[in-house]
């Protein structure tokens with residue numbers, strides 16, 4: 196039955212794309228609305244994500260100096276996972292951040308450095324297998340002191356891509372999060388960062404500069420822990436609103452066929468056509484993207500005194516760009532589309548939506 200409705204949706208999506216090619220009068224927004232209806236998304240929640248993206252993307256101004264377009268740091272990368280932090284950090288650069296750092300374990304650092312000379316990689320974190328019981332305290336103090344030297348320079352942290360679940364390492368990351376919060380540094384929390392936060396809600400509860408970006412599994416765990424019930428898709432937007440509100444007004448980006456966003460006050464969605472390929476790593480691109488757009492949205496808010504929640508704007512713009520890049524990559528690579536192919540399409544997608552002036 197599920198397979199059957201999946202097939203129908205795919206055929207409908209194919210039909211919509213054919214219409215888009217043949218009938219130039221069908222606007223992106225109309226296509227989006229049609230897809231929302233077909234996928235079961237609530238059309239009245241759908242935002243004009245492309246306009247939002249344009250409104251927060253800075254111009255390339257020759258008077259600006261390095262760093263003003265964003266300094267992002269990804270806290271993640273361990274012995275098992277080196278791809279995820281790389282995807283997140285390189286995506287931030289490709290979108291337009293000036294500097295992208297990775298704070299990872301000592302073992303992961305040479306590997307991540309070898310992927311790209313563009314990234315600034317800090318081999319600071321340690322996992323239990325490398326640390327004697329009696330050295331734990333001094334090591335975590337040293338890690339925190341090192342991170343503190345950089346913390347206030349970052350416009351946003353991404354916590355969790357490829358972080359792993361080692362208890363000692365997660366304790367160190369909890370301390371980093373506490374310091375980031377004291378310094379008002381925004382945090383996008385993804386992957387194993389969500390595993391940490393689901394068990395330590397105090398780390399983000401009531402912090403408006405925290406963004407959680409759960410996938411299906413991560414969302415399920417959050418709902419079970421926070422709301423003490425199961426995911427209810429009949430009333431998905433309302434449940435998301437309650438979840439964000441119960442965690443004190445953090446912003447949540449619930450990833451799926453449509454992406455939904457809530458900060459506990461409102462719920463919005465983005466259903467722009469993405470890709471039917473579900474290769475691992477696409478969420479990592481999204482986390483790096485959200486970090487950049489959130490930083491830009493904060494700059495706009497500071498300059499123009501606007502009151503729209505920058506975390507919501509950052510999520511909406513990140514989701515729109517990720518989906519557009521995924522669809523471009525899929526047009527070209529079809530079944531063999533990989534995360535690296537999508538990353539290669541970030542620049543062209545951004546240029547299509549928001550050309551350099």
Ligand SMILES: NC(=O)C1=CN([C@@H]2O[C@H](COP(=O)(O)OP(=O)(O)OC[C@H]3O[C@@H](n4cnc5c(N)ncnc54)[C@H](OP(=O)(O)O)[C@@H]3O)[C@@H](O)[C@H]2O)[C@@H](O)CC1
Pocket residue numbers: 275276277278279280355356357358359360385386387410412413475476478479
């Ligand atoms: N190329 C790369 O480097 C990529 C790396 N990636 C990185 O992978 C990490 C996990 O993210 P993910 O998306 O696989 O998590 P998710 O869907 O909850 O889990 C799926 C199933 O696996 C299990 N499980 C997972 N981790 C576990 C652990 N450490 N130890 C034990 N169990 C674990 C989990 O079990 P459960 O917790 O549900 O019992 C569930 O059944 C995260 O850091 C992410 O950034 C991705 O971004 C993709 C590209």
Ligand SMILES: Nc1ncnc2c1ncn2[C@@H]1O[C@H](COP(=O)(O)OP(=O)(O)OP(=O)(O)O)[C@@H](O)[C@H]1O
Pocket residue numbers: 386409410411450451452453454469470471473474475476477478479480481514517518
């Ligand atoms: N069924 C779907 N149809 C279209 N787009 C989707 C679908 N599911 C997820 N996406 C999009 O793919 C991106 C990544 O979401 P996904 O749920 O794959 O994250 P993830 O599991 O955390 O990924 P990762 O493998 O990086 O950990 C999001 O931008 C989301 O909008």
Ligand SMILES: [Mg+2]
Pocket residue numbers: 385386410478479
């Ligand atoms: Mg993920």
